[in-house]
Amino acid sequence: MFGYVIINQSDLSEEDLLRYRQCYCGLCHSLKERSGNMSRLMLTFDLTFLTLLLQALYEKEEREVNGPCIIHPFKQQSWWQSEITSYAADMTVLLGYQKLMDDWNDDCNPLKLWASLPFKQHYRRIMQQYPRQSEVLEDRMAKLSFMEIQDEQDPDKAAGLFGDIMAEIFVYREDHWTDTLRKMGASLGRFIYMMDAVVDLEKDRKTGNYNPLKDLPDAKDNHYRDFLEMLLGETVYYFDKLPIVDDVQIIKNILCSGVWSEYMRKFYPDSKESEKGE
Amino acid sequence: MDQDPYTILGVSRDASDEEIKTAYRNLAKKYHPDRNPDDPNAAEKMNQINAAYDAIKDGTANYYSQGSGGYSSAGYNQYSWSQNWNPFGGSYQQAYQQTQERSEYQAAYHFIVAAHYQEALNALSGVPSGERTGRWYYLSSVANSRLGNRIQALEHARIAAEMEPSNSSYQQLYAMLQQNGVYYQSYTTGNDMSMPSSDRLCTSLCLASVCCSLCGGGNFFLCC
Numbered sequence: 001m002f003g004y005v006i007i008n009q010s011d012l013s014e015e016d017l018l019r020y021r022q023c024y025c026g027l028c029h030s031l032k033e034r035s036g037n038m039s040r041l042m043l044t045f046d047l048t049f050l051t052l053l054l055q056a057l058y059e060k061e062e063r064e065v066n067g068p069c070i071i072h073p074f075k076q077q078s079w080w081q082s083e084i085t086s087y088a089a090d091m092t093v094l095l096g097y098q099k100l101m102d103d104w105n106d107d108c109n110p111l112k113l114w115a116s117l118p119f120k121q122h123y124r125r126i127m128q129q130y131p132r133q134s135e136v137l138e139d140r141m142a143k144l145s146f147m148e149i150q151d152e153q154d155p156d157k158a159a160g161l162f163g164d165i166m167a168e169i170f171v172y173r174e175d176h177w178t179d180t181l182r183k184m185g186a187s188l189g190r191f192i193y194m195m196d197a198v199v200d201l202e203k204d205r206k207t208g209n210y211n212p213l214k215d216l217p218d219a220k221d222n223h224y225r226d227f228l229e230m231l232l233g234e235t236v237y238y239f240d241k242l243p244i245v246d247d248v249q250i251i252k253n254i255l256c257s258g259v260w261s262e263y264m265r266k267f268y269p270d271s272k273e274s275e276k277g278e
Numbered sequence: 279m280d281q282d283p284y285t286i287l288g289v290s291r292d293a294s295d296e297e298i299k300t301a302y303r304n305l306a307k308k309y310h311p312d313r314n315p316d317d318p319n320a321a322e323k324m325n326q327i328n329a330a331y332d333a334i335k336d337g338t339a340n341y342y343s344q345g346s347g348g349y350s351s352a353g354y355n356q357y358s359w360s361q362n363w364n365p366f367g368g369s370y371q372q373a374y375q376q377t378q379e380r381s382e383y384q385a386a387y388h389f390i391v392a393a394h395y396q397e398a399l400n401a402l403s404g405v406p407s408g409e410r411t412g413r414w415y416y417l418s419s420v421a422n423s424r425l426g427n428r429i430q431a432l433e434h435a436r437i438a439a440e441m442e443p444s445n446s447s448y449q450q451l452y453a454m455l456q457q458n459g460v461y462y463q464s465y466t467t468g469n470d471m472s473m474p475s476s477d478r479l480c481t482s483l484c485l486a487s488v489c490c491s492l493c494g495g496g497n498f499f500l501c502c
Binding site: 059154155156159160176190194216226227229230231232233234236237240241243244245248256257 | 295296299300302303306328331335422426427428429430432433436455456457458459460461462463465466
């Protein structure tokens with residue numbers, strides 16, 4: 001997960017900002033409760049987005065909590081949690097653990113292996129509880145590693161594998177919305193993967209790291225903006241099909257503006273828009 | 279479904295998107311099988327509500343009031359990566375086809391017509407990169423788009439269109455593959471595609487003529 005699916009703070013009302021922060025804090029607390037304090041380090045904005053989306057779709061009962069928080073020891077905090085938050089917390093650990101194992105395989109840094117140890121038992125529990133998601137994740141992560149070794153230069157292949165992972169994670173349960181959520185997750189996953197490739201292109205060319213755009217033109221001058229917008233076009237199309245009424249302003253803020261924060265900061269550091277980011 | 283979808287959801291025809299979604303949510307809460315485990319009619323009612331919502335969102339709901347020949351007012355049709363358009367439907371293409379061209383291109387063309395898209399790409403890969411013309415990128419884009427390879431399809435359509443700006447087929451393909459991006463832009467600016475502002479209107483007209491010509495219609499690409 002790459003942390004591109006974030007809010008654009010300057011365009012959100014106070015109320016929506018609080019709601020988003022409470023969702024983020026709720027996810028952080030769910031991580032602690034389910035997989036131990038260390039798992040809070042795996043917290044991502046991408047899974048906060050998923051929490052908000054699935055909660056708005058399924059309207060599971062929310063528990064509002066006020067209390068102290070180890071991350072903000074001098075401030076009274078409030079947050080909300082639901083069944084969805086628990087699901088997103090488990091998916092966070094599933095992805096986070098795979099990421100650590102992937103890093104360990106890449107650079108054989110024993111610190112990464114050591115860091116993964118406290119999560120092993122939780123990873124096993126989650127794998128048993130969510131076989132559909134974890135099977136796809138393990139399979140596609142293995143294929144992604146193989147692709148990096150092969151230096152595969154077909155962007156659709158690599159992005160498609162990451163899209164598959166997100167597609168499964170977006171499907172909270174089998175029902176009338178399964179198909180739409182899967183397609184939305186797949187297109188957002190493809191977008192995240194390609195956004196990461198675009199933003200890191202220059203750096204990867206220097207370091208020799210894998211990047212599926214290496215043989216293509218530079219990322220300057222908006223060259224890649226049209227396919228990033230194409231991928232997001234699919235995402236918002238499927239989002240619009242979902243009967244979601246709550247928190248639409250926050251979700252639209254993320255999909256229409258927040259997702260570009262890193263891109264704007266990188267390629268248009270002087271423009272107004274780049275200051276809006278998280 | 280024999281009843282009007284708008285009647286099933288209890289909303290008027292000019293209801294806003296939010297009103298439709300709210301109406302759906304209220305009904306879904308009432309009739310959801312989880313909440314009515316003993317009511318055999320609830321599941322059927324729920325299916326009806328789902329179908330009605332889908333019909334309105336797909337833009338097919340208006341067929342109910344205007345008969346089968348009615349005009350659907352759906353503002354936007356997403357470019358579907360598996361949809362059944364015939365890229366070589368126009369007479370222009372057939373005329374072009376009869377002229378001499380590389381055997382790889384001919385093979386790729388026939389594979390695409392026979393829906394063997396991967397084989398088409400394999401045939402094209404035999405052309406060294408220095409000898410690839412606009413035609414190569416065009417054929418590659420078509421085959422890639424049919425395989426769902428969105429990024430490659432768009433990139434190659436762009437190159438084909440840039441190499442041969444006067445070739446209307448290449449321009450049309452590029453515009454068609456940009457459809458989802460255009461939708462995104464209108465979504466982010468809050469402009470509804472069915473009510474285009476002056477600069478969007480141009481794009482909408484382009485897309486309409488692209489769709490027609492790719493479906494085998496004439497070659498009337500009049501644009502910006």
